[in-house]
Amino acid sequence: MVFTVEGTLDAMRLKVLLVERAGPPYQGSWALPGGFVHEHEDLGQAAARELHEETGLADVYIEQVGAIGTPGRDPRGHTVTVVYVALVPADRHPLQASGDAAAARWFEIDRLPPLAFDHVRLLDDARAHLRRRLGETPVAFELLPGAFTLSELQSLCEVILGRPLDRRNFRRQVQDAGFVVPTKGRREGRHRPAQLFRFAPKAFERYMQDAGELPF
């Protein structure tokens, strides 16, 4: 299951990638991309491969959510699904449907078509996972482009957490934490330009060592 974000600031929306199923079951329905693990293939590799085959996306961050094997969830027989989330940066998500997929499209997470199988449930699980992980791992920076403004980071956190954050407190905490560093660039728009930052993974490790959790 692939997430990305789009839009800037208060208009930022979390999006999920769906594919239109080319064959039965649920032919023509929208579904989460996925497929079967090959012999002698690691689970994470399989997730990445299926994603690439169905959508053209490569080289993305993936993380396991969990496994589900409730009988009856797939009309083809008893299957076990291992759910992964992949996060792709806001600035590049070219899509190219192929393989089992007739089409691939980003959907806003709050405006979804009916989904095949039990994919609504998987999606709910994944969102909850993402919300928990936001404070424990640098997932936010996997969704942002390499350079981002603090407003963008904040807006992203708000979308994932589903609640507003105080701007001044957020900026202070994030900057004090030291794992975002200012770059030379600025984001221009039809308003005052904003300082661009990048994520510093090494400083992040150090911070997590003794802080334990992220400030948001």
Next chain:
Amino acid sequence: MVFTVEGTLDAMRLKVLLVERAGPPYQGSWALPGGFVHEHEDLGQAAARELHEETGLADVYIEQVGAIGTPGRDPRGHTVTVVYVALVPADRHPLQASGDAAAARWFEIDRLPPLAFDHVRLLDDARAHLRRRLGETPVAFELLPGAFTLSELQSLCEVILGRPLDRRNFRRQVQDAGFVVPTKGRREGRHRPAQLFRFAPKAFERYMQDAGELPF
């Protein structure tokens, strides 16, 4: 993978259940109990069934940790393992080896024999999972008997977290939280008797609603 605790107070130790493998591969080695999912069986049910078959334990709390499918981890071929942890209360853990297991025994988590397959790694993952979950779900109360003293609860938390907690702060926080309620009983020993408490699941739900996480 089944955990329990044994001993009281500062002597409290976390224990894990291992089975001695009755057949190849790794015949005679100690391993985590487990087996294969049956057709039309839910993953959680399968974990509970295997546990019951191999050790006689029934009706325990289980929770999924995750799935692992690295090629080469099982000499019999490419398998995917879905790891579950089960927690059994300190006061009753009768064991009876059978099925694939020649013997079943509790081991202190810091004094383990060599393990079959990649089970050392699975165990590490499960401990980390437990540590994270301690603050999010009432796992602690699945490990304690129905009635417990605050010192026992504290000692358990310390074992899982791997660090000491301040007694007075711990007691205040837990009692203020309101999801442990005193019972009539007292735990007697060769010292001052301690008040027994029980866990109040309903109050726990209410507490989590607006607190978000446990005080420890």
Next chain:
DNA sequence: TCAAAAGTGTTTAGTTTACACCCATGC
């Protein structure tokens, strides 16, 4: 000059931490 977002500190309330002594029981 207006709209839109960027940027900036301080005060207050709440939470977390550190800490030491008396109590009840069994032996």
Next chain:
DNA sequence: GCATGGGTGTAAACTAAACACTTTTGA
């Protein structure tokens, strides 16, 4: 009466929350 763990409160440090105005740019 002594050893063992049970039980209790307060002050200080820190962290989190609330809050409003000025700045810079493009249109």
